Every structure is written in C-alpha cells, then in structure tokens.
Amino acid sequence: MQGTVKWFSQEKGFGFIVDSDGNDLYFNVQGIKGATLPGNGDVVSYDIGKGKKGPIATSVTIIQKKEVQSRNTYVDSRVTCSKCNRAMVPRVVLKYGSPDYSICPYCGDMYKAFWCFITTTVCNYRGLPDDCYELQTLRRFRDEHLLSTEQGSTLVKNYYDVAPSIAARLINKDDLENTWEKICQCIADIESNQFDEAVVKYSKMVAFLQQRLLSQ
Numbered sequence: 001m002q003g004t005v006k007w008f009s010q011e012k013g014f015g016f017i018v019d020s021d022g023n024d025l026y027f028n029v030q031g032i033k034g035a036t037l038p039g040n041g042d043v044v045s046y047d048i049g050k051g052k053k054g055p056i057a058t059s060v061t062i063i064q065k066k067e068v069q070s071r072n073t074y075v076d077s078r079v080t081c082s083k084c085n086r087a088m089v090p091r092v093v094l095k096y097g098s099p100d101y102s103i104c105p106y107c108g109d110m111y112k113a114f115w116c117f118i119t120t121t122v123c124n125y126r127g128l129p130d131d132c133y134e135l136q137t138l139r140r141f142r143d144e145h146l147l148s149t150e151q152g153s154t155l156v157k158n159y160y161d162v163a164p165s166i167a168a169r170l171i172n173k174d175d176l177e178n179t180w181e182k183i184c185q186c187i188a189d190i191e192s193n194q195f196d197e198a199v200v201k202y203s204k205m206v207a208f209l210q211q212r213l214l215s216q
C-alpha cells in the first residue's frame with residue numbers, strides 16, 4: 001500500500017498516514033523500516049497490521065521525501081513551553097548549517113537540543129534538563145574539539161543521519177541505562193582531557209545502538 005505521512009512526531013514516537021481513500025492510519029516508530037524517520041508529507045509504502053485499537057501501518061518505508069527545508073522537519077508544529085507554559089512553535093537555532101537547538105520564542109528557554117539526540121533522550125529519562133551538565137559538556141566537546149578536525153566533522157555529520165532514529169527507538173529501560181553508563185564514561189574521559197578516548201567510546205556507543213535498534 002502507499003500513502004502520505006499526515007504527521008509524525010519524533011517526540012511521541014507515532015503519527016498518521018493518509019491512505020489513497022483519504023483515511024487516517026496510525027503508525028508508530030517500531031513500524032518504521034530503515035534508519036530515516038518519516039516527516040510530514042513524505043510518500044511511504046506500508047503493510048497493514050493489527051494493532052490494539054485497530055489497523056496499524058507496519059513496514060513503513062519512505063518512497064519519496066517531501067521537498068522541504070529539512071530543518072523544519074525536526075520541529076513539531078506546536079508545543080507547550082515548560083517554562084512559560086505558552087503554546088509556541090520552537091525557533092530553531094542553527095550552527096554550522098545544521099539545527100543545534102530550539103528555543104521558546106516568548107521566554108527564550110531551550111526547548112530541545114538537536115545534536116545530542118541520544119544524550120538528550122537519556123538525560124530526559126534520568127530526569128535531567130536540556131541544559132544539564134552532561135549535555136553542556138558534550139556540546140562544548142563538539143564545538144571545541146570535534147568540529148576543529150575533518151575527521152571529527154565527518155563524525156558529527158554521520159551522527160546527524162542516524163541519531164534521531166536511534167533516539168526515537170530508545171525506549172527500553174535496559175538500553176537507556178546502558179547508554180547512560182556509556183555517556184558517563186565519555187564525560188569522564190572528556191573531564192580528564194582524554195579526548196580521543198571519548199570519541200572512540202561515543203562512536204562505539206552509537207554504532208552499537210545503530211546495530212541494535214535500526215537494523216531490522
């Protein structure tokens with residue numbers, strides 16, 4: 001079957017596809033095939049499976065990406081700011097041409113950090129805010145070390161490709177705990193100026209999660 005993604009929320013992990021008759025069909029992140037998460041307006045192929053509350057799209061595969069400014073696909077249309085409580089559309093702040101973080105346009109509070117998708121997910125799970133020590137340390141490490149070398153820049157680029165999908169599938173408690181442990185080891189390396197070690201550990205962690213969560 002073929003349809004168009006009506007909307008999909010990376011945060012919530014689910015969305016809806018409009019089929020050729022104009023009916024909405026539910027799908028969730030477990031039903032997505034491949035490493036790239038679909039965005040609103042993408043044309044997808046899918047099978048129909050049985051969900052708890054009715055039909056559900058499975059094996060959702062992107063056939064054609066909607067041609068949009070890919071930056072905006074990172075942002076859900078309207079959310080509530082946790083600081084000022086207003087409904088708002090987060091404003092994305094770019095760095096090196098890629099989304100770095102988004103803020104509430106009213107109060108300026110950080111809404112979401114994009115680079116550290118995985119760490120953000122794990123930190124949220126641990127109850128830590130988006131400006132927590134761990135995220136700030138990794139962000140500084142990226143800016144001051146990784147992006148100053150060609151190899152590091154390539155690493156960051158590759159990371160952008162897979163990290164959102166990994167983060168959306170990081171829901172299992174053991175995976176979250178294991179990943180937290182590995183992030184802590186990276187932070188410890190960075191604190192003791194063992195930057196190469198930190199890069200190796202982080203890359204290994206991403207590769208492991210990619211293998212575990214994205215290969216179906």
Ligand SMILES: [Zn+2]
Nearest residue numbers: 081084104107
């Ligand atoms: Zn706000």
